[in-house]
Amino acid sequence: MMLSVILPVFNECNRLAASVDKLDRYLGANYDRYEIIVIEDCSTDGSYEVARQACMGRDSIVLLHNDRRLGRGTSLAIAIRKARGDFVMYMDVDLATDIRHTRALVDSLAQGASVATGSRLMRDSNTSRPAGRDIASRGYNALVRLLFGSRLHDHQCGFKGFNKKDILEVIGQVRDNHWFWDTEMLILCQARGLKVSEFPVSWVHNGGDSVNPSKVKVFKDSYIMGKKLLDLKLRM
Numbered sequence: 001m002m003l004s005v006i007l008p009v010f011n012e013c014n015r016l017a018a019s020v021d022k023l024d025r026y027l028g029a030n031y032d033r034y035e036i037i038v039i040e041d042c043s044t045d046g047s048y049e050v051a052r053q054a055c056m057g058r059d060s061i062v063l064l065h066n067d068r069r070l071g072r073g074t075s076l077a078i079a080i081r082k083a084r085g086d087f088v089m090y091m092d093v094d095l096a097t098d099i100r101h102t103r104a105l106v107d108s109l110a111q112g113a114s115v116a117t118g119s120r121l122m123r124d125s126n127t128s129r130p131a132g133r134d135i136a137s138r139g140y141n142a143l144v145r146l147l148f149g150s151r152l153h154d155h156q157c158g159f160k161g162f163n164k165k166d167i168l169e170v171i172g173q174v175r176d177n178h179w180f181w182d183t184e185m186l187i188l189c190q191a192r193g194l195k196v197s198e199f200p201v202s203w204v205h206n207g208g209d210s211v212n213p214s215k216v217k218v219f220k221d222s223y224i225m226g227k228k229l230l231d232l233k234l235r236m
Contacts, residue, residue: 002033003106004085004164008075009051010041012093017054019093024060026099039064039079041072073181077171080164089116089161094206097159101201105161113197114166115189117152118159122200125154129205136222143226147233148187152198155183159201166194179221180228187232 005027009016020038027034038055040048040063048065055061064079080088087109091097097118108116120127121141127134137156144155160182167185170192174184189196 001087001110002035002085003027003031004035004037004083004088005102006037006039006076006079006083006088006090007093008039008041008072008079008090009043009047009093010069010072011043011045011047013043013045013047013050016047016050016093019095020051020054020061022095023091023099024058026102028060030103033085034060035084036061037064037079037083038062039066039075041066041075042069071177071181072179073174074177076181077174080162080171081168083164086164087161088164090158092158096203096206097157098202101159101199104199104201105159108197108199109161109163111197112195114163114194115186115196116161117154117186117196117198118157118201118203119152119154119198120157120201120203121153122198125200126202127205128203133205140222140225143229144183144187147229148190148236150187150190152186152190152196154198155186157201157203158182159203160185170194176228180225183225183229184232187236191236 023036038051038061040051051063055063066075076090087106089105101118105116119125141153141155144150170188173188174181176184186196
């Protein structure tokens with residue numbers, strides 16, 4: 001079994017190198033066969049050069065680069081298709097989810113799940129984030145469950161994995177190219193009857209700084225995501 005771990009990158013120059021190094025050390029100590037895929041989405045802050053330096057001389061790391069901005073969702077789809085692993089997962093560059101949960105994710109896939117996803121909203125989750133973000137997230141996920149009958153607590157956690165052969169066809173049906181990709185992917189997988197496993201994680205809010213500000217805008221993104229939910233409901 002080979003594991004592919006994807007890091008989608010857009011304007012992450014300040015923390016990218018440290019995250020790649022930490023992840024490579026963790027995977028090297030715990031897995032015999034793995035690869036890290038860094039997919040850089042035409043950043044404007046020099047992230048590509050940082051990524052190139054971080055990946056140099058490491059056979060375990062693959063660097064992909066988009067010549068124009070394609071969006072997080074499209075970048076993930078590209079990387080998943082190019083991944084060599086039987087199991088493919090992705091996580092956010094800030095490593096907000098404790099990377100030790102990789103074991104629970106891989107175990108879920110090995111036990112027969114087509115999709116495994118971390119949750120910040122299950123009873124045993126350990127989450128640290130601003131109250132406004134938490135309320136918005138809970139409201140959003142409640143709406144997803146109401147509209148689609150989803151069994152999941154958290155559709156947007158950036159810590160997900162797949163049995164690659166099971167989900168390639170579904171990827172081709174996902175239309176969103178950015179943040180909504182996560183939710184749309186989970187909804188479509190459930191609609192096809194694929195087994196989706198959810199497990200609690202420890203997650204720390206990294207709000208960003210002057211170099212790497214947070215890319216989530218609560219009110220604007222809430223409106224956009226709500227509209228996308230309605231669009232998906234009409235399409236389905």
